[in-house]
Amino acid sequence: GQQVQQSPASLVLQEGENAELQCNFSTSLNSMQWFYQRPGGSLVSLFYNPSGTKHSGRLTSTTVIKERRSSLHISSSQTTDSGTYLCALPLNNNAGAKLTFGGGTRLTVRP
Amino acid sequence: EAAVTQSPRNKVAVTGGKVTLSCNQTNNHNNMYWYRQDTGHGLRLIHYSYGAGSTEKGDIPDGYKASRPSQENFSLILELATPSQTSVYFCASGEGGQSGNTLYFGEGSRLIVV
Numbered sequence: 001g002q003q004v005q006q007s008p009a010s011l012v013l014q015e016g017e018n019a020e021l022q023c024n025f026s027t028s029l030n031s032m033q034w035f036y037q038r039p040g041g042s043l044v045s046l047f048y049n050p051s052g053t054k055h056s057g058r059l060t061s062t063t064v065i066k067e068r069r070s071s072l073h074i075s076s077s078q079t080t081d082s083g084t085y086l087c088a089l090p091l092n093n094n095a096g097a098k099l100t101f102g103g104g105t106r107l108t109v110r111p
Numbered sequence: 112e113a114a115v116t117q118s119p120r121n122k123v124a125v126t127g128g129k130v131t132l133s134c135n136q137t138n139n140h141n142n143m144y145w146y147r148q149d150t151g152h153g154l155r156l157i158h159y160s161y162g163a164g165s166t167e168k169g170d171i172p173d174g175y176k177a178s179r180p181s182q183e184n185f186s187l188i189l190e191l192a193t194p195s196q197t198s199v200y201f202c203a204s205g206e207g208g209q210s211g212n213t214l215y216f217g218e219g220s221r222l223i224v225v
Contacts, residue, residue: 033213033214035214035216041218041219042201042216042217042218042219043201043203043214043216044216045213045214045215048213086153086154088154088214098156098159098169099144099156099214100156100170101146101153101154101155102153103153104153
């Protein structure tokens with residue numbers, strides 16, 4: 001089965017609404033990362049969050065290693081938040097070099 | 112800010128032809144990667160490298176070769192391109208180490224094999 005699973009696969013919001021994106025994984029390695037991919041574009045790192053909670057502006061990432069899950073919370077969404085959000089982590093003990101990505105959550109924020 | 116530059120950005124190739132995708136990074140990162148991204152499959156790792164002279168097979172290496180002649184450059188080579196290799200290819204670099212291997216991605220190379 002898929003070792004890094006993200007949900008939901010897609011999400012549509014009205015501007016100003018909050019979003020909660022989930023990532024579940026099959027390993028206990030603590031090197032979870034979140035990326036943002038703008039439509040048709042490259043990926044940008046949002047968080048390196050191996051455990052606990054981290055904040056960056058309207059974004060909050062929470063990783064609970066024991067439960068093998070991580071979440072990305074977007075508050076007061078804006079149309080510019082539209083795009084795909086990907087989580088990734090190493091699935092083997094390879095010095096964190098080989099990241100495996102989830103399938104992503106495609107977010108659309110409508111004005 | 113790490114800079115990862117890919118070329119070409121767009122390429123149309125004929126079946127059976129040779130294609131070379133190039134990647135250059137200016138942040139002196141040890142690790143470099145080639146991923147492909149397809150609808151329904153997400154990002155999949157093709158080859159990666161720990162430094163100049165090293166190449167490692169990723170999850171889907173068949174039909175691809177890689178070359179890392181220097182710290183800055185990492186190439187992906189399709190000796191005999193096939194239509195199934197039509198995809199968007201991303202290069203990335205990272206510092207390495209289990210303490211946090213944040214990846215920096217290039218803008219992508221869109222390859223169409225006809």
